[in-house]
Amino acid sequence: MCGIVGYTGYREAYPVVIKGLKRLEYRGYDSAGVALLNGGLKVYKKQGRVAELEEFIVGKDLHSHIGIGHTRWATHGEPSDRNAHPHTSAKGKLAMIHNGIIENYAQIKKELLNKGYLFTSDTDTEVLLNFIEDIKVNNECNLEEAVRIALKRISGAYCILLIDESDPETIIAARKGSPLVIGVGKGEHFLGSDASPMLEYTKEVVYVNDYELAIVRPDELILKNLGNEKITPFVTKLDMELAAIEKGGYDHFMLKEIFEQPSSIHDCLRGRLDASAGTITMSGIEQNIEAFKSASRIIIVACGTSWHAGLVAEYIIEELCRIPVEVEYASEFRYRNPVVNKGDIIIAISQSGETADTLVAIERAKEQGAIIFGIVNAVGSSIARISNGGAYTHAGPEIGVASTKAFTGQLAVLTMMALKIAKKKSSITDERYTQLLFELEAVPEKVDALLKNAGKIKAIAEKYKDATDALFLGRGYNFPIALEGALKLKEISYIHAEGYPAAEMKHGPIALVTDTLPVVFVATKDSYHEKIVSNIQEIKARKGLVIAIITEGDEVIAALANDVFFVPPADEMIAPMLSCVPLQLLSYYMGITRGVDVDKPRNLAKSVTVE
Numbered sequence: 001m002c003g004i005v006g007y008t009g010y011r012e013a014y015p016v017v018i019k020g021l022k023r024l025e026y027r028g029y030d031s032a033g034v035a036l037l038n039g040g041l042k043v044y045k046k047q048g049r050v051a052e053l054e055e056f057i058v059g060k061d062l063h064s065h066i067g068i069g070h071t072r073w074a075t076h077g078e079p080s081d082r083n084a085h086p087h088t089s090a091k092g093k094l095a096m097i098h099n100g101i102i103e104n105y106a107q108i109k110k111e112l113l114n115k116g117y118l119f120t121s122d123t124d125t126e127v128l129l130n131f132i133e134d135i136k137v138n139n140e141c142n143l144e145e146a147v148r149i150a151l152k153r154i155s156g157a158y159c160i161l162l163i164d165e166s167d168p169e170t171i172i173a174a175r176k177g178s179p180l181v182i183g184v185g186k187g188e189h190f191l192g193s194d195a196s197p198m199l200e201y202t203k204e205v206v207y208v209n210d211y212e213l214a215i216v217r218p219d220e221l222i223l224k225n226l227g228n229e230k231i232t233p234f235v236t237k238l239d240m241e242l243a244a245i246e247k248g249g250y251d252h253f254m255l256k257e258i259f260e261q262p263s264s265i266h267d268c269l270r271g272r273l274d275a276s277a278g279t280i281t282m283s284g285i286e287q288n289i290e291a292f293k294s295a296s297r298i299i300i301v302a303c304g305t306s307w308h309a310g311l312v313a314e315y316i317i318e319e320l321c322r323i324p325v326e327v328e329y330a331s332e333f334r335y336r337n338p339v340v341n342k343g344d345i346i347i348a349i350s351q352s353g354e355t356a357d358t359l360v361a362i363e364r365a366k367e368q369g370a371i372i373f374g375i376v377n378a379v380g381s382s383i384a385r386i387s388n389g390g391a392y393t394h395a396g397p398e399i400g401v402a403s404t405k406a407f408t409g410q411l412a413v414l415t416m417m418a419l420k421i422a423k424k425k426s427s428i429t430d431e432r433y434t435q436l437l438f439e440l441e442a443v444p445e446k447v448d449a450l451l452k453n454a455g456k457i458k459a460i461a462e463k464y465k466d467a468t469d470a471l472f473l474g475r476g477y478n479f480p481i482a483l484e485g486a487l488k489l490k491e492i493s494y495i496h497a498e499g500y501p502a503a504e505m506k507h508g509p510i511a512l513v514t515d516t517l518p519v520v521f522v523a524t525k526d527s528y529h530e531k532i533v534s535n536i537q538e539i540k541a542r543k544g545l546v547i548a549i550i551t552e553g554d555e556v557i558a559a560l561a562n563d564v565f566f567v568p569p570a571d572e573m574i575a576p577m578l579s580c581v582p583l584q585l586l587s588y589y590m591g592i593t594r595g596v597d598v599d600k601p602r603n604l605a606k607s608v609t610v611e
């Protein structure tokens with residue numbers, strides 16, 4: 001959601017900025033723009049893709065050693081050229097880009113209108129920019145000071161980058177609630193919403209914290225708080241290679257990421273799980289083990305796919321650790337004045353680590369004395385940094401909007417956590433513990449095996465590509481996988497889909513069943529098997545079209561279903577890591593056959609940094 005890039009240094013800025021914007025396309029956007037400084041400000045912006053901006057820019061004067069660029073995901077004002085960023089201040093001296101929402105912009109706009117300001121866009125960003133310029137002119141101060149004064153007046157979330165005609169080497173940046181990374185080079189600095197725009201130039205980065213302001217020049221990076229006190233920048237070394245953010249021969253990032261799962265799950269388990277030795281090493285859990293052992297409850301907060309991982313974890317943790325678990329949508333939890341007791345453990349699950357709702361939910365819970373445990377994929381992200389402890393999923397950068405490998409990484413981490421806590425609590429038998437460790441260790445190989453049959457799912461997708469609706473049903477550990485399958489199909493193919501616990505079908509959704517409705521059953525062999533066979537019969541009796549994800553050798557369901565996909569046998573607790581993969585493939589191939597831009601489906605953002 002909104003991508004931000006900046007450069008100041010000895011290179012030509014435009015190629016760095018435009019390449020950076022392409023790297024951030026995955027975040028989701030509807031317009032793009034750049035601002036350069038060469039004598040005066042040059043701002044080029046366009047509704048649509050970065051490629052359209054590039055076409056529009058051909059032949060323009062692009063020479064500059066400083067530049068800022070933006071991909072906008074519309075909040076205030078429709079997607080259009082005039083609402084695209086960068087915005088230029090009323091006096092034409094400043095240009096600014098912004099990710100976030102200024103909540104009190106209307107009040108500030110009113111004040112500026114009374115002073116005679118005119119606005120060329122509908123955005124909250126232009127309001128903040130003119131507010132900053134107004135302060136700069138009236139207080140006769142520099143841009144840094146004006147930004148500091150302005151930020152103390154505004155509420156909401158922001159990451160802003162500004163350039164000033166009168167100071168042609170400096171970028172002023174600040175953040176609260178929206179991410180900002182600064183890459184440190186020799187005689188140059190890079191700025192980005194994440195590290196991907198700077199990866200080929202430097203591995204040394206500084207993650208800027210909330211309420212910090214950065215003064216960035218080619219040879220200098222000064223960090224300050226809003227009280228004008230200097231802060232020593234903490235330089236981190238990136239552990240990420242360029243290949244990780246490129247397609248590597250696949251048509252789409254989504255497909256690449258689905259196929260990466262044998263190795264991403266392996267990377268997640270590596271160094272932690274040793275089945276032969278009977279050990280799980282997770283320092284984040286070890287440091288907080290007493291809190292987990294004595295926890296009277298665990299609350300999981302997350303959004304979207306990460307929320308589905310939380311639901312699977314609820315089943316696993318309750319079963320293995322006998323600790324009550326509540327799974328909450330972060331967006332509801334943060335606003336409904338929930339009861340949070342000192343010592344409650346909140347597990348925040350997030351791929352990006354920047355989801356605004358999840359971030360604010362845990363900030364509030366932390367203030368109330370809860371212990372925050374983050375399960376995050378993006379290293380150094382905001383949720384990872386504000387958590388008291390945590391575990392990375394180590395899935396590597398996930399670029400496709402649809403979460404795939406991050407989800408299986410979340411399931412792997414959550415299962416290891418549950419096993420570790422259960423072992424410490426002695427709420428699991430030694431036999432079951434050992435069995436599950438070996439089961440977990442075998443997952444990468446099993447995912448690899450099932451991916452070899454991806455062509456089968458492709459054929460199923462082609463058969464059902466004209467469906468207008470679909471139902472996804474599952475029971476027990478596979479119920480959240482049914483929800484996840486429906487979410488994937490919606491976002492990637494635009495087919496309306498609903499997920500339900502299979503038994504709930506009789507309480508309403510069965511009214512939808514006709515001889516044209518595909519009903520996807522996630523029905524691997526588990527303790528619910530007989531029950532779900534009955535549910536399949538109920539759909540068949542109404543002529544519904546059954547697509548079943550089942551365990552190899554399951555002839556009972558194979559004989560009932562219209563189409564089947566087999567996954568290798570696995571313990572019911574481990575099976576979700578396998579059964580979700582064919583559903584990811586189904587949505588991918590459905591999307592492709594229906595002509596959807598699967599990596600960047602309409603209206604969606606990879607990192608949802610506004611509430």
Ligand code: M6R
Pocket residue numbers: 303304305306349350351352353354355358401402403404488491604606607608
């Ligand atoms: O980065 P997060 O895991 O916090 O993101 C949460 C959701 O926005 C995300 O899972 C979303 O639902 C994906 N598009 C699902 O594929």
